Amino acid sequence: MKEFKTLIVLDKFKGFFEAVGVDYSIMRKILQVKLTMDSRRVPTALGNSRKKADDQDEEDSNSFIKSLWLYMILGAIMIPIVMLGENYIFQMSLIFGILIFMLMSTLISDFSSVLLDIRDKNIIFTKPVDSKTLNVAKAIHVFIYMLFLTVALAGLALITSIIKHGILFFIIFLLEIILMNLFIVVITALIYILILKFFDGEKLKDIINYVQIGLSIVIAVEYQLVGRLFNIVHINVTFVPKWWQYFIVPIWFGAPFEVILKKNYNTNFIIFSALAVIIPIISIALYIKFIPVFERNLQKLNNNTSRGKKDSKRLINAISKIVCLTKEERSFFTFATNIVKNEREFKLKVYPSLGFSIIFPFIFIFNDLRSKGWSKIAASKMYLTIYLCAILIPTLITMMKFSGKYKAAWIYKVLPIKETASIFKGTLKAFIIKLLIPIFIVESIIFMGIFGLRIFDDLILVLLNMLLYVVLCFKFTKKALPFSQSYEVAQQGEEVLSTLGLMMLLGALWLIHYVCALNSYGVYMCILVMISIDAIAWRKAFVI
Structure with missing residues (x-):
């Protein structure tokens, strides 16, 4: 099978996966198979385009990657925001608001079927593979494509950030993009774990769809609230702290730029910055802990019992x-x-x-x-x-x-x-x-x-x-x-x-x-x- 560059990078984190109880060699093999299948067909969750079956080179390339040019064009709207000046809390909260809105929308519509896929068990669980390894592999599978999508959306903004604000700004931006993606993927999985715990059968399938609608509404509202965090008077942007702002995720990722680059040690900014790091880590820990519960309850999706209406x-x-x-x-x-x-x-x-x-x-x-x-x-x-x-x-x-x-x-x-x-x-x-x-x-x-x-x-x-x-x-x-x-x-x-x-x-x-x-x-x-x-x-x- 083809050796993927993403897996070579993932090898650098082998120690972490083994420390949390994941069989890394098996997880890597599962991912290699999944990525190979992605290059030979066009799975729904990855939203790829059609391929020519008679072209081997075409067959060995993932057409999802080739479609990222469109997202790069859409991401160009973030370049002027990066160039605005040095009001980092405003600029970067707005940028992360755009990214979270677009990525979360993509995740719940295109990638939910990967997280909720129960077909793997029929093949993989006949082999000596534990549920934790399989579910971490599914999450990493989604994370890889979300990261590609994020780089396409934010790539031009990242390049602009080096030119305008320097290498340290770029490094913070890149690290926060990784944390943001982990947070988005894991928090969505945790929401699905929660609803799988309390519902069953056909009602469960309906609840999942209602949760998707609810998530769409929440991310749209939260994106709108980002602009209301700031007062804009005569082009001057001021930030007025409020207690409810701690629930606005984009501002978490905007605050570290103020703390690190401008030495602004405002208590609110320090707390926001801590949330940007701590919450994704806690989310990952909770996801790993609840994987066995997730796997058991995932079987409820096979329950098709329903009363005639x-x-x-x-x-x-x-x-x-x-x-x-x-x-x-x-x-x-x-x-x-x-x-x-x-x-x-x-x-x-x-x-x-x-x-x-x-x-x-x-x-x-x-x-x-x-x-x-x-x-x-x-x-x-x-x-x-x-x-x-x-x-x-x-x-x-x-x-x-x-x-x-x-x-x-x-x-x-x-x-x-x-x-x-x-x-x-x-x-x-x-x-x-x-x-x-x-x-x-x-x-x-x-x-x-x-x-x-x-x-x-x-x-x-x-x-x-x-x-x-x-x-x-x-x-x-x-x-x-x-x-x-x-x-x-x-x-x-x-x-x-x-x-x-x-x-x-x-x-x-x-x-x-x-x-x-x-x-x-x-x-x-x-x-x-x-x-x-x-x-x-x-x-x-x-x-x-």
Whole structure:
């Protein structure tokens, strides 16, 4: 097998792993096999791109590494922050806020399936391998890819830091990036250990998905709070210590720059700096201690016992008769609903986006709350931020064609299907009813509580625009029959670029609505126009 440079570096820490009871030689061999498999196929959790099977050189290279150029481009936004000056607590808290937001989002959506993988046991546990060694190998496997991702995101900022602030700044930055990655991976694993301890069966799988949504909301809120740690007056940035700031992780990693480089021995900065080192170490110790518990409880994911929910099935059948025009549509509506409800891998990929759809519409309102107050916000057009709940749609359209059971797609060829349009329409309607509409209804009720019943007609227009947005997203993404492809062929780089383009379409719909809302009858006229456009779009767009 190929000798990987990452494993050569890992060899330097052999003594540490053996000290905590890990069989290093076996762990290294497991990692070597996993990394070799990553270069020969494209696992879901690593989000790699497609490879040519007939090219040996291509086969021996990990295409995840080749896709990192996109993250390097995204990471360029941190260069101006590093160059700002020498207000290190502000600059580095902001940078680590960005990094934690992006990395945690990636981890819970793309890497959770690695931490929760139970397939290894069927092969590896038939050999003399203990659970601690296997689980540390899984965590290190994730950590290696997270570190690659982090270097891609922060690489340009790291280079800039040497030029602007010197070698010591660079060393602190690099060491904290390593600590941050360890903290992110381990704390996520500990959260999964906790929920595995207290839940079982199908309920456990649901709880894991709800935790993913919750984590998405928490990291989005925490990222927003970073900016509120500082008062910016006439370009001067001041830091005002508060007790709740000890729960804001990015500031932990910003404080050491003040303490070490500027000799600022403020008590708060010293405590923040200590937390940046101590908490990751404690997290690692707890993870190693609870690995046996994690491994035992992980088997609960194999428990598929669940009671039949006839009422739920009747409700789905009733809804399908209302929203679907043909029997074929109704069949695929029910089929897609079951996939969304039951396929764990699909939910691991999609549910984190639900968290962002829930929280993002409110973030801009809270941003203006300090300066404007509730009365001014209630009288404004800030209710149009509800369009941000539609950021879920590109993810749904992208993930529609993937499934862990994709080999069953042969069924499409044997079914007496007249046209593929009914397949796409039934599936998309299931996604809308099951995932989008519940979020939209809840947020609409909250928005009407804030802005009053005057926005009811605007909410109708928002819904109509989102239905058109579904069609637009479908038209501008690559087509494939629903659930007919393996997650392994997902081209992450192209999907990110596609999603950015689709967000511009959403912005265009928001702008049209805003312009219409400036006229007394503009919204009503736009509603009538959108009803016609939606009807035509949903009738014509899916004929492929």
